[in-house]
């Protein structure tokens with residue numbers, strides 16, 4: 001039976017870093033509070049837009065798969081921080097890659113975006129619509145963040161990663177998946193900006209509604225239940241999971257999900273300390289790093305639960321293929337960045353007409 005094997009992978013993390021101590025220079029917060037409540041230590045701030053991060057990650061994934069851009073048939077870009085409303089950002093990635101024969105679409109289900117994008121690309125490959133695809137998760141969460149709100153600004157970061165999928169008969173790829181949405185609670189994680197429905201007052205740019213504790217509980221329950229369901233569907237036990245790569249929103253959420261599903265902590269991959277929550281990019285970046293750190297073995301069973309605004313949830317179980325090393329490295333790089341993370345935050349705030357932050 002035809003499956004969609006993952007044959008290439010690449011990440012793109014912008015170089016400018018903001019540590020917890022950097023944030024404490026202008027917020028009433030501390031490294032202790034952020035580390036103990038979230039597990040986060042630092043995050044990246046991008047000096048370029050989402051489509052540039054996506055392009056670099058996709059170039060690296062194509063090189064890892066040893067695929068010529070002209071042979072690519074589909075570009076799917078998941079994000080909730082697109083550079084423009086129209087045209088779609090994936091068309092810019094197609095253009096920059098020179099992937100002239102690829103169809104392109106964008107997808108937004110917030111933090112589950114990459115998993116939903118993976119699901120659609122997998123289905124298009126399995127049904128023979130396309131033979132291959134590059135699936136990308138890319139975010140510039142630094143743009144909509146209200147930087148002076150300590151309950152939000154410590155949580156998120158920027159970055160991207162991409163995977164190449166190819167039709168294969170080797171039995172690797174997605175084995176089982178669940179996708180869903182708790183729409184009745186959609187308002188507890190919301191960012192309003194731009195347009196508002198006719199007759200409603202215009203919202204402030206990037207007004208957030210974020211009820212962290214409620215999101216936390218719903219995330220743990222939905223990710224755990226979806227994980228148990230996909231394992232059951234595949235006829236596997238929690239002890240069969242070689243690596244669990246959950247959405248990286250909070251170390252405490254990851255620990256709670258692993259415990260509920262019955263996966264030992266050492267099999268759960270964690271990199272939230274390095275990047276914070278990069279929304280749709282967390283799982284693909286984490287899988288790339290699992291490969292780089294030799295945590296991925298040929299034929300590994302990999303469980304990837306995720307949760308995001310919507311409130312969307314998902315769990316995907318895949319079998320890794322035989323290869324854990326890239327065929328090639330790409331020489332594509334981001335343009336250089338001379339600003340520090342804090343300087344980039346100041347620029348974002350200045351662009352919005354906000355006063356520069358001062359120490360509390």
Ligand code: ACO
Nearest residue numbers: 029030033037111150151154212213215216219249250307
């Ligand atoms: N530094 C210091 N104090 C802070 C900070 C901060 N950065 N942020 C909040 N506080 C204070 C609050 O003001 C509050 O003070 P008070 O008791 O005097 O009122 C106190 O700390 C406790 O705040 P809580 O919100 O109750 O803290 P909690 O332990 O719930 O942790 C957090 C908050 C980290 C947001 C947690 O609820 C969480 O991780 N939620 C889910 C994850 C999430 O929402 N991720 C975002 C995207 S959705 C997704 O990806 C799943």
